[in-house]
Amino acid sequence: MSKRVIVVGGGAAGLMAAGQAAAAGAEVVLIEKMKRLGSKLAISGKGRCNITNAGDISDFIRFYPGNGKFLYASFKQFDNQDLIGFLKELGVETKIERGGRIFPVSDEAETVIAAFQKFLSQHKVKIILGHTVEELVLEKETKVVGVKFRRSRNKTSDSNTSNDQEFCPAGAVIVATGGASYPGTGSTGDGYKLAAQAGHKVIKPLPALVPLRALEDWPRELQGLALKNVEVSIWVDGVQKGKQFGEMMFTHFGISGPVVLTLSRIASHALAEHKKVEVRINLKPALTFEQLDARLQRDFKRFCNKHFKNSLDELLPKSMIPVIIRLSAISPNKVTNEISKEERRRLCHLLQELRLNITGTLGMAAAIVTSGGVDTKQINPATMESRLIKGLFWAGEVIDIDGITGGYNLQAAFSTGYKAGRAAAEYIQSTE
Ligand SMILES: Cc1cc2nc3c(=O)[nH]c(=O)nc-3n(C[C@H](O)[C@H](O)[C@H](O)COP(=O)(O)OP(=O)(O)OC[C@H]3O[C@@H](n4cnc5c(N)ncnc54)[C@H](O)[C@@H]3O)c2cc1C
Structure with missing residues (x-):
């Protein structure tokens, strides 16, 4: 031998x-x-x-x-x-x-x-x-x-x-x-x-540690924007399968960044089985829903004569404001003291559960690991x-x-x- x-x-x-x-x-x-x-x-x-x-x-x-x-x-x-x-x-x-x-x-x-x-x-x-x-x-x-x-x-x-x-x-x-x-x-x-x-x-x-593609177009408007201290969860057929706290970023095709890469393995496996994959971003994970609602009430009171579109500067990165306003379905020109409780609570939900439908990964060519x-x-x-x-x-x-x-x-x-x-x-x- x-x-x-x-x-x-x-x-x-x-x-x-x-x-x-x-x-x-x-x-x-x-x-x-x-x-x-x-x-x-x-x-x-x-x-x-x-x-x-x-x-x-x-x-x-x-x-x-x-x-x-x-x-x-x-x-x-x-x-x-x-x-x-x-x-x-x-x-x-x-x-x-x-x-x-x-x-x-x-x-x-x-x-x-x-x-x-x-x-x-x-x-x-x-x-x-x-x-x-x-x-x-x-x-x-x-x-x-x-x-x-x-x-x-x-x-x-x-x-x-x-x-x-x-x-x-x-x-x-x-x-x-x-x-x-x-x-x-x-x-x-x-x-x-x-x-x-x-x-x-x-x-x-299957590709893992890989950026994710989203169905929605709005991440494209935010491409290059990195968010720190956010909580990102991944949902497969309506069931939460993972959650990460940290940094992510928007790209022209969807989302990337450390927390997204970590969660991508779950997406990759679920997509291979033709399951529905959704990502939910909590932009304010340090606050409970009620705390965030109270914060919004305070802000809206402080800026009571401002339009809604001008009231979020202290809450969100500038480039995100038009996107959030659109997704909230609250009129941008509404004066803040006219925003109803229901609208405000809907906004809270949006800020803590910004949803994206994941349609795919960027594939093996962009995967850090298999x-x-x-x-x-x-x-x-x-x-x-x-x-x-x-x-x-x-x-x-x-x-x-x-x-x-x-x-x-x-x-x-x-x-x-x-x-x-x-x-x-x-x-x-x-x-x-
Ligand atoms: C962009 C990027 C950044 C990364 N950064 C990190 C990091 O910082 N830290 C970390 O821990 N991991 C990182 N990784 C992952 C890590 O690099 C890999 O998991 C690791 O290199 C795997 O080592 P390996 O020797 O098993 O495979 P490889 O490094 O892929 O080596 C396999 C080798 O086999 C050769 N080969 C293949 N087929 C044949 C054949 N038929 N005959 C002869 N030779 C063949 C290939 O040419 C290649 O050189 C990164 C990966 C990528 C893509």
């Missing part, structure tokens, strides 16, 4: 897996489809790379809706503090920002990629860039013995006849091909095809090895794991990459 470990994909998970397998003594070949390593890492955190979060690792699991528990074993072996220490040893100092987000002090993702390049070179990992793994080679459908790969196609070389498929033998293969989001970075869902080929179940990949992927039930969380095929390991976003923003997705990629790398090397050595 070959003593080689092949790592498919040179993103966060693959870089960690390749380096760790080599550090543990294996001969490692890393095959990356793109012409460079870490394309997605390079754009993560707006190019600053939010590598992990400073929170207590025992608290991390709840930030992965769905299968967070699958990560217990990986986090136990390689947690956020281990990652910080690992990068420090490679010369990358880190800092903590708002919400516990950890970034390299350089504020440049490239620093992290360079550190991994150094790590891989220290441990003599052979790197093949610009080549795509197309097939896992299996023996008796129970054991992996290598991969078939080919130079990645580009627009000018499609007709190149010398672009033959090659076979690379291996005793273990780690698939770290990422999800299907931001396909321009190389993660185009190839891992799902490899999974299906190996008999693995793939949970339908929800869905290789079914965790068929992967051993203690080793990341397939429960179906010996010597086949999985790491990173290709697995049915997705986290919220804040560094959780990269930590999951690094931790599962670590585990897969170490376990693959051990597996190879155990078969000697």
Whole structure:
């Protein structure tokens, strides 16, 4: 049996897996489809790379809706503090920002990629860039013995006849091909095809951490407006399924911003099941309905001779006033002391339950992460090895794991990459 470990994909998970397998003594070949390593890492955190979060690792699991528990074993072996220490040893100092987000002090993702390049070179990992793994080679459908790969196609070389498929033998293969989001970075869902080929179940990949499209036109009028300290809830077929407090923004197609991205996973899943999705924005979450009503009564008394349209300046951002006035169906030229109790209470409702019908997401092209992927039930969380095929390991976003923003997705990629790398090397050595 070959003593080689092949790592498919040179993103966060693959870089960690390749380096760790080599550090543990294996001969490692890393095959990356793109012409460079870490394309997605390079754009993560707006190019600053939010590598992990400073929170207590025992608290991390709840930030992965769905299968967070699958990560217990990986986090136990390689947690956020281990990652910080690992990068420090490679010369990358880190800092903590708002919400516990950890970034390299350089504020440049490239620093992290360079550190991994150094790590891989220290441990003599052979790197093949610009080549795509197309097939896992299996023996008796129970054991992996290598991969078939080919130079990645580009627009000018499609007709190149010398672009033959090659076979690379291996005793273990780690698939770290990422999800299907931001396909321009190389993660185009190839891992799902490899999974299906190996008999693995793939949970339908859906965009997550993604902006949402609204049926209504009025968000377009407010595009660019960011709201802080609002409460956004998401409703599926009339039932509330999630609620977040924080920041959001309006766009020409609908809504985006941190709280919307966090809730988008629920929308994405519900829309895939053709359910009705609605978002309700509470612009004044610090006040009860009655408190808000009292506040409006005070304002209307104070501005008793003003028109309604001129009475909301202290309550709302300027650009929102015409929209709210229109939606309230109260005449803009009504003098405030003529506004009826019923109209005022309707306005309160509107301010605390501004509704939007969600018609879709911006799709995989704009999704920060993919929800869905290789079914965790068929992967051993203690080793990341397939429960179906010996010597086949999985790491990173290709697995049915997705986290919220804040560094959780990269930590999951690094931790599962670590585990897969170490376990693959051990597996190879155990078969000697
Ligand atoms: C814009 C953006 C910003 C983000 N910011 C953050 C952040 O700040 N913090 C955070 O925690 N998460 C962030 N994420 C999410 C995070 O980047 C990913 O979850 C993480 O990079 C996944 O790592 P991975 O190694 O599993 O996959 P990827 O990084 O996608 O790597 C997979 C690699 O496999 C290669 N590949 C695919 N198929 C093949 C094949 N057939 N053969 C060979 N190679 C192949 C791809 O080219 C790619 O390089 C962000 C995502 C995006 C899109």
